[in-house]
Amino acid sequence: MPQCETTEALENIEEITAIEGSDGIFVGPFDLSISMGIPAQFNNPGFQQALERVLAACKQNNKLCMIFSTGIDEAKTYIKHGFDAVANNIDTMVFMRAYQEMLDDLRAR
Numbered sequence: 001m002p003q004c005e006t007t008e009a010l011e012n013i014e015e016i017t018a019i020e021g022s023d024g025i026f027v028g029p030f031d032l033s034i035s036m037g038i039p040a041q042f043n044n045p046g047f048q049q050a051l052e053r054v055l056a057a058c059k060q061n062n063k064l065c066m067i068f069s070t071g072i073d074e075a076k077t078y079i080k081h082g083f084d085a086v087a088n089n090i091d092t093m094v095f096m097r098a099y100q101e102m103l104d105d106l107r108a109r
Contacts, residue, residue: 001066004054005031013054017061024064024084027054042074055082 002016003009005028009016017025029042029051038044051067058065059082066085069075070093075086 001026001064003028006035007032008035010036010050010053013057014060017057017063022063024066025054025058026087027051027065027067029068051081058084 001023002019003026004013004016010032013025016022029047030040032050033039033041033044033047036046036050038047041047055065057063064084065082066087067078067083068087069078070089072088075088078086
C-alpha cells in the first residue's frame with residue numbers, strides 16, 4: 001500500500017492508484033502538509049483539496065483510502081469524508097495520555 005506523503009505523490013496520485021496489485025493509499029497528513037509548505041494546517045483549503053484528490057483517485061480506481069489521525073473527532077471527520085479506514089493515534093501518545101491521567105488523579109488526592 002503506497003503512501004501519499006509528498007507533493008510528488010499527490011501530483012501522481014491518479015497513476016499511483018491505478019497500479020495493479022496495489023490495495024489502496026495511506027495518507028500521512030503531517031508529512032503531506034509539510035511537503036505542501038503548510039505544516040499541520042489540516043483545515044487549510046489546499047490541504048483539504050489534496051485529500052479530496054486522493055479520495056477521488058482511490059474511488060475511481062476502486063482502491064481503499066486510509067489516513068492517520070490524532071484523535072477521535074478527527075477520525076470521525078475523516079470517515080464522514082469517505083476514508084475507508086483511519087489509523088487513530090500512535091502508541092506513545094496513548095501511553096502519555098494514560099500516564100498523565102494517572103498522575104493527575106494521584107495529585108488530586
